[in-house]
Amino acid sequence: MRKPKKLLNNPIDVCREQLEGLIAACGGSLQKIDGISAVVRAGLRDEQVLVLTGGGSGHEPMFAGYVGDGLADAAALGDIFTSPAPNVIMDTVKSANRGKGALFIYGNYAGDNMNFDIAAELLEEEGIPTRTVRVNDDMASAPAHRMQDRRGVAGDMMVLKIAGAAGRHSRELDEVCRLAAKANDNTRTIGVALSPCSLPQTGEFNFDIPEDEFELGMGIHGEPGVRRQKMVPADQLVTELVDSLYGDLALATGDEICLLVNNLGASTYSELLIANRKVHQLLAERGIRIHDTLIGSYCTSQEMSGYSITFFKLDDELKSLYDAPCHSFAWRK
């Protein structure tokens, strides 16, 4: 069977080496935390809420790519597709803490939930307050009445954007948490995968997708989606994705959103732009304004091909925070 083909050194060094490369690209604005797989941004202020994100590696540039001014303050990272261990999270918080506690923002996965919860309990015992927002934007992973079961995918970055901006304005943990949770409530994503991802350590594709099929709603670690079907023209698929997002977010004429067309790894800009063209057409027909459009690789899944579409519904409060400047490896505005 065909195997993934990658230019690597030792597979067990992949996470460390890619993080070193990221830090080297950031010109001193991103600092490594000694001894663990974690980064913190330079220029943390005294008395600020710490916005901490994290999760498995392998979704580059998520999560470390969103550590920077106006975004996350630090990221704690695990191995490829594996949540970070509690001590990694704790050490990250302790080395970056500015006395106002930490807000944890991460995707809703069993491993992340448990490891961040353990870290939160141990930090609370040491007198460091924490709050948590579990991003659950992946609408394909559970129906609306089980929203708390939904996974977090590319919408993570919208929640981090709002939390990062809020953390620059407010010094209160609960207020930053409220705004991040509100951003999460207003974010929906659905994706489609055309080919599988792999783990560098195993050197094997994680699953098969027949050449003439795609999977709707597949997760960013290859979790099964809603269904597999024969390939269809892009416009037909995008129309279905937009209909789903529109309905789930209960959009109405006059609403305003930010749009993210996210490459899962191996799709071309051509495919992303063709999708974007159709999304804009469909939303214009329905009277939905698009405040900002992001297109590119924001939350990937190794060499999986396919893309996800995220809608982030704005109101005045979220819009002003979204419009605040930010500067990180993966997002600058």
Place this chain on the structure above:
Amino acid sequence: MNATEMSSLLRFVANKMIASEPELTRLDMAVGDGDHGVGMQRGFTAVEKLLSQAPGQAEDIGVLLTRVGTELMSSMGGASGAIFGTLFRAGGKSLTGETVLTTPLLSRFLSSGLDAVCKRGGAKPGDKTMVDALAAAAAVSQSLGSEPLYAALPKIARAAGQGAEGTKQMVAAFGRAKALGERSIGHPDPGAVSMSLILSFMAEGIKRHEPVAL
């Protein structure tokens, strides 16, 4: 079995778990994201290193098991690190002050660990997780209190194996396999298989000490 003997036994288990990586990877690629084998390999490599660095230093078996749990939790990450770390940490803490592992104490380890794992992850028996193997082992161990450890362990391991086998028929209700729904039927839960392997390697390893009074 005193702490020195237990340390030696756990090193044996660690080496066997490291060697089980390909099997666990294969199982996890069917229902999860394929990282369980690599995670267990990473965790038990760290445990092996810990135990070879400090052989027999601890006299307290509870402290030894808790340390193993901390090592698993901090080296693995992932759901497996949290769960297996919690099992050994909580189970180990329930044996603090004990210096000789007996069947009733192993039973206490398993049931205390089970309680903590269920509390941490929210899974219950029937959800197609490692809890199905652990709960089966904990239940059987309670009826074997009068048997010596070397005689009880194979029975406990067999129960865990049956628990793991039983997960084949279940629909995953937890973790990433949950998204598979009915498609998870026919595949065992990799975490349950790991749980059963740990106990079966303990049973295999303890035979080497038989019939020394354990």
